[in-house]
Amino acid sequence: MDNRGYYDGFGGAFIPEILVATFDELVDAYMDAKADSGFWREYEQIMSSYSCRPTPLTFAGNLTEHFGGAKIYIKREDLNHTGAHKANNVMGQGLLVKRMGKKRVIAETGAGQHGVATATMAARFGFNCTIYMGEVDVERQRPNVFWMERLGAEVIPVKEGTRILKDAINEAFRDWVTNMDTTHYVLGTACGPHPFPEMVTYFQSIIGKEARKQILELEGVLPKRVYACVGGGSNAMGIFSDFMDDPVELVGVEAGGEGLESSRHASRLSSKDASIGVAQGYKTYFLQDDDGQMKETHSIAAGLDYVGVSPILSHLKETGRVRFEAAMDHEVVDALSFTIRKEGLIPALESSHAFVQAFKEASELSGDDILIINQSGRGDKDIFTVADAFKDPGWEKFIIKKAEGYNA
Amino acid sequence: MLKSYLREQRTKKDILLMTHIVLGYPSFKESFRIVEEMVEAGVDIMELQIPFSEPIADGAVILKANQRSLAAGSTVEKCIAFAEKAIQTFNIPFLFMSYYNILFKYGVRQFAEVMAETGLKGAIVPDLPPEEGAEYIEAMADHKLAPIFIFTPTTSMERMKKIAGYADGFIYCVARRGVTGADTEFSLEFQKYLERCRSATDLPLALGFGVKEKSDIDFLRGKVDIAVVGTQTIRIVEKEGVDAVGGFIRGLRS
Ligand SMILES: Cc1ncc(COP(=O)(O)O)c(C=O)c1O
Numbered sequence: 001m002d003n004r005g006y007y008d009g010f011g012g013a014f015i016p017e018i019l020v021a022t023f024d025e026l027v028d029a030y031m032d033a034k035a036d037s038g039f040w041r042e043y044e045q046i047m048s049s050y051s052c053r054p055t056p057l058t059f060a061g062n063l064t065e066h067f068g069g070a071k072i073y074i075k076r077e078d079l080n081h082t083g084a085h086k087a088n089n090v091m092g093q094g095l096l097v098k099r100m101g102k103k104r105v106i107a108e109t110g111a112g113q114h115g116v117a118t119a120t121m122a123a124r125f126g127f128n129c130t131i132y133m134g135e136v137d138v139e140r141q142r143p144n145v146f147w148m149e150r151l152g153a154e155v156i157p158v159k160e161g162t163r164i165l166k167d168a169i170n171e172a173f174r175d176w177v178t179n180m181d182t183t184h185y186v187l188g189t190a191c192g193p194h195p196f197p198e199m200v201t202y203f204q205s206i207i208g209k210e211a212r213k214q215i216l217e218l219e220g221v222l223p224k225r226v227y228a229c230v231g232g233g234s235n236a237m238g239i240f241s242d243f244m245d246d247p248v249e250l251v252g253v254e255a256g257g258e259g260l261e262s263s264r265h266a267s268r269l270s271s272k273d274a275s276i277g278v279a280q281g282y283k284t285y286f287l288q289d290d291d292g293q294m295k296e297t298h299s300i301a302a303g304l305d306y307v308g309v310s311p312i313l314s315h316l317k318e319t320g321r322v323r324f325e326a327a328m329d330h331e332v333v334d335a336l337s338f339t340i341r342k343e344g345l346i347p348a349l350e351s352s353h354a355f356v357q358a359f360k361e362a363s364e365l366s367g368d369d370i371l372i373i374n375q376s377g378r379g380d381k382d383i384f385t386v387a388d389a390f391k392d393p394g395w396e397k398f399i400i401k402k403a404e405g406y407n408a
Numbered sequence: 409m410l411k412s413y414l415r416e417q418r419t420k421k422d423i424l425l426m427t428h429i430v431l432g433y434p435s436f437k438e439s440f441r442i443v444e445e446m447v448e449a450g451v452d453i454m455e456l457q458i459p460f461s462e463p464i465a466d467g468a469v470i471l472k473a474n475q476r477s478l479a480a481g482s483t484v485e486k487c488i489a490f491a492e493k494a495i496q497t498f499n500i501p502f503l504f505m506s507y508y509n510i511l512f513k514y515g516v517r518q519f520a521e522v523m524a525e526t527g528l529k530g531a532i533v534p535d536l537p538p539e540e541g542a543e544y545i546e547a548m549a550d551h552k553l554a555p556i557f558i559f560t561p562t563t564s565m566e567r568m569k570k571i572a573g574y575a576d577g578f579i580y581c582v583a584r585r586g587v588t589g590a591d592t593e594f595s596l597e598f599q600k601y602l603e604r605c606r607s608a609t610d611l612p613l614a615l616g617f618g619v620k621e622k623s624d625i626d627f628l629r630g631k632v633d634i635a636v637v638g639t640q641t642i643r644i645v646e647k648e649g650v651d652a653v654g655g656f657i658r659g660l661r662s
Pocket residue numbers: 084085086110111112113114188189190229230231232233234235236302303304348350351376377378
């Protein structure tokens with residue numbers, strides 16, 4: 001590996017020696033695929049026939065009218081198969097796995113979206129599949145566990161550490177260092193050692209390519225701002241990458257949890273709590289203490305509840321190319337509820353973070369300005385969390401009755 | 409120099425023993441007694457692991473030890489103070505083992521400096537390949553400390569030679585794929601791997617991962633210079649207590 005994937009000091013490949021040959025092989029396969037003009041076409045073809053690409057860019061007329069400022073457009077990644085942008089990365093890496101001739105895939109998952117997407121890809125391509133998921137996330141995203149298991153994946157609840165996404169990543173690495181001869185690790189976001197940040201961005205860039213073309217077709221002008229939520233950073237990098245050289249402001253929204261002062265959040269780039277470190281194979285901003293021990297994070301959205309962030313986004317923060325904000329749990333629930341009522345759209349809790357910030361800013365802008373919000377996923381999977389947040393009495397009764405039915 | 413110490417020890421013993429502990433597990437007090445038991449039982453060199461919250465190269469047993477140690481309040485400062493006391497008390501070389509973030513946050517140069525002041529002889533950093541370690545390699549050399557690098561069964565001969573060029577003290581040969589704590593099959597293929605390691609460098613060779621009993625050490629005698637025992641002593645401490653460590657270590661080479 002000669003190019004070690006550095007973005008002005010962020011990134012790199014801090015991998016144990018046992019994996020060096022595996023990464024060399026992966027870098028070669030990825031570079032070959034990228035250089036092969038047929039590969040991207042094959043990728044687009046599978047994304048249009050198996051998933052729902054191109055996904056629409058929906059004009060949100062009611063939200064626009066309500067805020068009385070910029071025109072609001074929503075990029076509909078929720079309409080992908082399995083309901084999130086995760087499908088893009090997973091099918092792309094699946095095609096690479098076929099090229100490498102491997103027979104088994106493993107993945108970490110937080111919200112469960114990436115796990116479900118990986119499990120569908122494995123079912124479709126005939127790979128064995130193991131998913132690592134923190135025990136806390138297994139609890140809060142049970143429906144996704146159910147689907148992963150139906151799809152034939154083995155779901156291993158991770159009981160170590162903070163029992164969420166970062167711990168699932170550690171366990172996936174432990175599996176990989178043991179089984180790399182047969183196995184590819186389908187990392188779910190634009191983090192980890194090189195080439196993952198670049199490669200995941202490459203597959204997710206399909207979002208931005210479409211969105212840019214769509215807005216020019218619909219409006220004939222570029223948007224003023226583009227909003228995306230930031231967990232590891234893959235949907236944000238995906239929609240941002242095609243606007244990078246345009247005069248478009250890019251806004252990443254992190255999980256503000258219970259507030260940036262509370263320490264119960266997952267804001268690496270918009271809080272002062274993070275510092276530069278090296279963990280999970282790459283250098284970036286981490287929520288860590290002075291000794292370099294990773295801290296516990298919190299978000300209502302499992303998919304944003306992570307200590308690190310894409311090294312490419314850390315770089316874009318330093319250069320000022322991307323602005324970072326944080327949305328708090330209660331703001332997220334309000335924005336979700338509002339979007340459901342106004343537009344009949346159901347964004348995931350993760351995606352709703354981007355909506356929060358766009359709603360704060362829409363009315364400051366003029367009617368000639370355009371905002372695009374990336375709706376990275378759909379929210380039906382969050383029904384348990386959302387119903388609790390809404391304190392929905394009918395739902396609670398239903399669950400109690402259902403439980404009684406099992407106990408009878 | 410670590411290398412010359414190891415060479416000299418090898419003229420007296422046909423295989424050397426390196427043991428590993430996680431500092432602060434079960435407690436710093438017990439860690440010190442474990443070191444005492446090990447040194448009295450004839451261990452030749454020890455690696456002291458500074459716990460890290462994300463030890464990706466370690467299996468379940470050492471992972472848990474890292475987490476318990478941190479939960480009980482271990483800090484890098486306490487680990488350095490522990491090393492200082494151990495070095496003043498016992499006359500064998502000690503190494504630090506940890507993950508790169510611990511060094512990075514401390515400041516790589518400062519870390520090397522404090523290691524040298526404390527009397528440590530080198531370090532093992534399993535998530536730092538030499539390509540990412542320019543600053544570390546330089547800082548270690550400035551303080552005459554040995555950066556221990558790693559060979560594995562998936563490392564090509566060409567790469568082994570390159571790695572050996574950065575290393576000092578000895579080479580840590582990982583016995584197999586996987587993380588610490590699982591069993592290793594000491595097979596013919598394994599023997600071929602050791603021969604490759606041997607031909608790639610003149611540095612002393614240590615072999616670790618899965619070494620846990622006398623028959624393993626017997627197999628390794630004549631093939632490598634140092635046998636590394638890690639997870640097994642943690643298991644012994646957990647099952648039989650600190651007092652059982654000395655007997656276990658003596659039994660390995662008797
Ligand atoms: C719907 C949705 N959006 C966003 C994310 C966050 O990931 P990333 O920042 O990589 O897009 C997740 C992660 O699980 C997700 O499921």
